Amino acid sequence: MRVVLAEDLFLLRDGLVRMLEAFDFEILAAVETGPELTKALAELEPDVAIVDVRLPPSHTDEGLQCALAARRARPGLPVLVLSQHVEQLYARELLADGTGGVGYLLKDRVFDAEQFIDAVRRVAGGGTAMDPQVIQQLLSRRSQDKPIAALTPREREVMELMAQGRSNVAIAGQLVVTERAVAKHTSNIFAKLGLPVSDDDNRRVLAVLAYLDRGRT
Amino acid sequence: MKEIDIRGAMVAAGRGLALALTAIVGSVTLFVLTVVSVALTTVGIGFLTTPSALAAVRAHANRRRLLAAKWSGIRIPPPYEPLPADVRGGLTGRVERTVLLLKKRATWRDLRWLLVDMTAGFAVAVAATWLIVFPVEGLALAAGLWRVFTDDPYWYAFVPVDSQLTGLYAFALGLVVLAAGLRYSPALVRAHFTLTRALIAPTQEEELARRIERLTESRHDAVDTSAAELRRIERDLHDGAQARLVAVGMDLGTVEALIEKNPAKAKELLGKARLSSAEALTELRDLVRGIHPPVLAERGLGDAVRALALRLPLESEVNVDLPGRAEAPVESAAYFAVSEALANVVKHANAERIWVDISYGEGMLRVAVTDNGSGGAAVGKGSGLSGLERRLGTFDGVLAVNSPVGGPTMVTMEIPCELS
Numbered sequence: 300m301r302v303v304l305a306e307d308l309f310l311l312r313d314g315l316v317r318m319l320e321a322f323d324f325e326i327l328a329a330v331e332t333g334p335e336l337t338k339a340l341a342e343l344e345p346d347v348a349i350v351d352v353r354l355p356p357s358h359t360d361e362g363l364q365c366a367l368a369a370r371r372a373r374p375g376l377p378v379l380v381l382s383q384h385v386e387q388l389y390a391r392e393l394l395a396d397g398t399g400g401v402g403y404l405l406k407d408r409v410f411d412a413e414q415f416i417d418a419v420r421r422v423a424g425g426g427t428a429m430d431p432q433v434i435q436q437l438l439s440r441r442s443q444d445k446p447i448a449a450l451t452p453r454e455r456e457v458m459e460l461m462a463q464g465r466s467n468v469a470i471a472g473q474l475v476v477t478e479r480a481v482a483k484h485t486s487n488i489f490a491k492l493g494l495p496v497s498d499d500d501n502r503r504v505l506a507v508l509a510y511l512d513r514g515r516t
Numbered sequence: 517m518k519e520i521d522i523r524g525a526m527v528a529a530g531r532g533l534a535l536a537l538t539a540i541v542g543s544v545t546l547f548v549l550t551v552v553s554v555a556l557t558t559v560g561i562g563f564l565t566t567p568s569a570l571a572a573v574r575a576h577a578n579r580r581r582l583l584a585a586k587w588s589g590i591r592i593p594p595p596y597e598p599l600p601a602d603v604r605g606g607l608t609g610r611v612e613r614t615v616l617l618l619k620k621r622a623t624w625r626d627l628r629w630l631l632v633d634m635t636a637g638f639a640v641a642v643a644a645t646w647l648i649v650f651p652v653e654g655l656a657l658a659a660g661l662w663r664v665f666t667d668d669p670y671w672y673a674f675v676p677v678d679s680q681l682t683g684l685y686a687f688a689l690g691l692v693v694l695a696a697g698l699r700y701s702p703a704l705v706r707a708h709f710t711l712t713r714a715l716i717a718p719t720q721e722e723e724l725a726r727r728i729e730r731l732t733e734s735r736h737d738a739v740d741t742s743a744a745e746l747r748r749i750e751r752d753l754h755d756g757a758q759a760r761l762v763a764v765g766m767d768l769g770t771v772e773a774l775i776e777k778n779p780a781k782a783k784e785l786l787g788k789a790r791l792s793s794a795e796a797l798t799e800l801r802d803l804v805r806g807i808h809p810p811v812l813a814e815r816g817l818g819d820a821v822r823a824l825a826l827r828l829p830l831e832s833e834v835n836v837d838l839p840g841r842a843e844a845p846v847e848s849a850a851y852f853a854v855s856e857a858l859a860n861v862v863k864h865a866n867a868e869r870i871w872v873d874i875s876y877g878e879g880m881l882r883v884a885v886t887d888n889g890s891g892g893a894a895v896g897k898g899s900g901l902s903g904l905e906r907r908l909g910t911f912d913g914v915l916a917v918n919s920p921v922g923g924p925t926m927v928t929m930e931i932p933c934e935l936s
Contacts, residue, residue, distance in 0.1 A: 353814060360814040384801055384810045388823040407797050410790055440829055 300423055303345040304329040305336040305362055306381070307355050311406070315349065318409065322416045333361035340369040340376070347423035351406075352382040352389065363389055374398055379422045381406050385430045387437065394427070394508055399501035402428030402464070417469070427464035427504045434462045437511040446492050446510075454491075457484040462507045521702075525648060528701035531587055532644025535708055538580075539638040546573050547630040557614060563607075566614045573626050577716055580633075584709040588702075592709070595622040595718030597726070622722065629715040637711055644704035647697025654690020658683040730909075738910040752803050760796035764789045812851050816841045820851050821872055828858060832870045840935035842881055849911050850881060850931060853904050857885040857927050860900050865889025865925060876935055883929045891923035901927070 302324050306312040309331075316329050328339040333354045340348055348369070354362040366378040379402035380393060393401045402422040408430065409415045418428035438447065438459065450458065453474075460470045467485065471478040485503075489496050494506045546569070553569040556562030574596060584590040597620075603612050617623050650673075657672055662683035669676030672686040718726070767789040774782040804810065812820035818836035825832035841847065854872065861867055867889030875882050895901045895917055904927075905915045913931035 353810075358813075382810075384805070386811055386823045387826040388811065388815075388819060407794055410794060436827060440827070 303348045306351045307331045347377040400425045525698040525701045529645045529648035532641045535641035543630045543634040588706040590709040592713045595722045640708045644701045651690035651694035654686045658687035734909040756799040757796040834872045837875045846933045861887045881931045886926045891919045892921040893919040
């Protein structure tokens with residue numbers, strides 16, 4: 300799988316390259332500034348871009364903006380955004396076009412190499428990978444909401460993982476239950492939240508997020 | 517043509533009368549008392565009475581300031597500074613007070629104002645009433661009162677009234693005056709206050725002195741808070757992230773020693789080290805958010821407040837209308853002020869919804885935080901709002917709280933600044 304990587308701190312960039320190569324990814328370019336990233340994304344057509352939110356020269360949210368612009372130019376371009384902090388505001392912007400193939404993770408998530416690589420693959424495959432922190436913020440804010448309050452603790456766990464972008468198989472693995480049990484939980488969740496049932500992993504995440512986002516500007 | 521506000525004119529006439537009365541009674545009395553009192557200082561007795569007389573003059577002037585704001589929306593800031601705190605009591609204190617007060621320019625300007633108030637101020641105020649009352653007389657003359665004056669004419673202004681015809685002339689003149697009164701009475705009341713302002717508003721010098729005083733005070737506050745802030749950051753780093761990283765290093769050292777002898781134990785320690793480093797990161801992240809929130813650095817005030825609102829446990833609506841970005845310190849002050857205001861709402865207001873409006877105009881950054889909670893919030897009372905006021909004070913900003921019991925509460929902040 301071919302990757303373009305943008306990260307301005309040498310230590311992190313180097314570490315990411317090494318980790319990705321260890322998992323047989325091909326690094327097309329590892330750049331450190333916004334303009335370089337824009338150029339690389341336009342010319343190299345990678346399978347997935349891994350981008351730090353804050354990049355030089357502006358040291359603001361330049362990485363995020365480049366990624367969003369690249370996705371406008373090439374809809375569905377898989378982008379995994381990494382950041383020292385996660386904000387729902389940015390998560391929404393990434394999910395706004397509804398095409399999937401986006402991820403938004405805290406940089407700490409690279410600590411668990413396998414899970415991180417799993418997230419990269421999911422994004423590259425058109426799925427989503429939302430940081431558990433974003434999901435938890437959403438859930439805690441909405442917890443007074445009746446439908447969410449009606450979920451059982453197990454169903455809440457399943458929903459958190461589902462909203463991160465995990466498939467039923469992955470959720471079953473993580474919670475150490477059978478896939479059938481997960482399927483039962485998910486259909487209960489969909490019923491309780493009034494969400495349309497869908498087979499598509501990615502649409503499922505968007506539906507969950509749309510629900511959580513209901514009634515906001 | 518402008519619509520004529522009859523009620524407004526009547527109200528202005530009443531106000532003019534009230535002003536004229538206080539000007540002629542209050543100002544004359546106070547002026548005489550004060551002048552006599554000051555003159556008597558030469559024989560000593562004046563020292564006893566002067567401070568009280570001047571206090572009464574100030575109260576009189578302040579009452580007028582209040583009316584100016586209430587009736588015509590004209591703001592006349594008081595120029596009086598508090599006397600030094602160490603003025604003694606008793607007789608010597610009285611002398612000291614008198615001397616201090618007589619040295620103040622504001623005192624002499626107040627006295628000059630009393631003179632003008634009882635003459636020109638009185639005339640302008642009376643005119644506002646006269647323009648409305650005078651036409652009534654014209655009406656009375658035309659309606660039959662002229663009969664009383666058939667022998668020698670009664671002069672209604674310049675109209676000699678001695679018949680029904682001249683009575684009607686008087687009525688016509690009355691109508692003209694009434695028309696003028698309806699249009700100009702409120703303006704005359706305003707003119708009275710404008711005159712007052714010209715005489716007793718603080719001079720530029722006094723304004724500057726007050727400003728310096730305020731700045732000195734807010735600088736003290738700023739220095740104190742930033743020193744406290746640095747101490748907090750140092751302590752947080754020392755007890756938190758730094759300690760955790762030391763623990764990570766120690767665990768890794770132990771792992772190095774154990775890796776061959778006891779791989780299982782080594783693996784367990786590695787897991788612990790990873791956990792410690794993740795915790796250190798979380799702590800650092802919180803610390804950074806407390807110093808300068810990342811979204812604020814990346815996107816500016818509008819989006820930073822939006823991001824803040826998204827983390828609230830209640831429904832929120834954020835409206836931002838900013839044509840540019842303010843300087844970093846102002847942005848940061850505004851952000852933390854909003855953050856504090858929102859935290860207050862969450863903690864105390866019992867609200868279900870919050871509205872935040874951010875706008876800019878006339879050199880002022882304005883933020884309004886409104887909630888539909890139970891109200892009854894006030895600055896002072898040791899509430900978080902006082903801290904907020906001090907925070908804004910560093911930037912010459914102001915805070916206004918409108919919170920009737922039962923709600924809703926609206927906290928408004930204004931900071932003067934330029935946008936770029």
